[in-house]
Amino acid sequence: MGVVRGLHLANQTKKTAEMKPFLVLFATLAFAGCTPQKDLPAEAGKEAQTQPAEMTEKNRTIGVVQQATTKEGCPWTIRIKEVEYLLDPVNLADEFMVDGLRVRFDYLPLRRTNRCKEANPIEVRSMVRMK
Numbered sequence: 001m002g003v004v005r006g007l008h009l010a011n012q013t014k015k016t017a018e019m020k021p022f023l024v025l026f027a028t029l030a031f032a033g034c035t036p037q038k039d040l041p042a043e044a045g046k047e048a049q050t051q052p053a054e055m056t057e058k059n060r061t062i063g064v065v066q067q068a069t070t071k072e073g074c075p076w077t078i079r080i081k082e083v084e085y086l087l088d089p090v091n092l093a094d095e096f097m098v099d100g101l102r103v104r105f106d107y108l109p110l111r112r113t114n115r116c117k118e119a120n121p122i123e124v125r126s127m128v129r130m131k
Contacts, residue, residue, distance in 0.1 A: 060106060062130065063087070067099040074116040078103065086119035093127070102130040 063078040074088040076097055087107065096103060105127035112121055 060104075062102070062104050065092070065096055065098060065101040065103060067097075068116075072116065074119050077116075077119045078105070078122075088115055088119035088121045089124045090115075090121055091124055093124075096127055096129075103127050104130055 061080065062082075063080045066077050066079055068075050068077070074086075076089060076092050078087045078089055079085070080087065089107070090110065106125040107122040108125055110121040110123055114121060
């Protein structure tokens with residue numbers, strides 16, 4: 001009985017030794033995941049939201065701003081003429097809310113429920129008027 005108990009104890013010690021690296025890795029990952037993230041400086045956030053004053057290589061998409069003609073539609077859309085595609089800019093600045101205005105802009109597609117049937121929601125990253 002003493003020999004069997006000794007073998008059982010030896011197997012448990014071996015299993016504990018094999019589990020030790022996994023426990024250390026788990027503890028490290030858990031600790032790293034719980035540390036707070038550093039916030040960006042306030043200037044960095046403002047810089048990302050400012051509109052460029054002139055056309056640059058950033059403003060790649062050309063479209064026409066359109067005001068809604070029905071109550072069910074999006075208040076403002078941007079029509080991409082090359083592909084007959086409508087976009088719903090959720091953050092369109094007041095200065096660009098002019099029906100028929102040609103604009104050059106960059107955008108980020110949003111993964112959210114559409115506000116209207118005809119257009120896909122986007123976040124405008126930068127936008128300039130075209131002449």
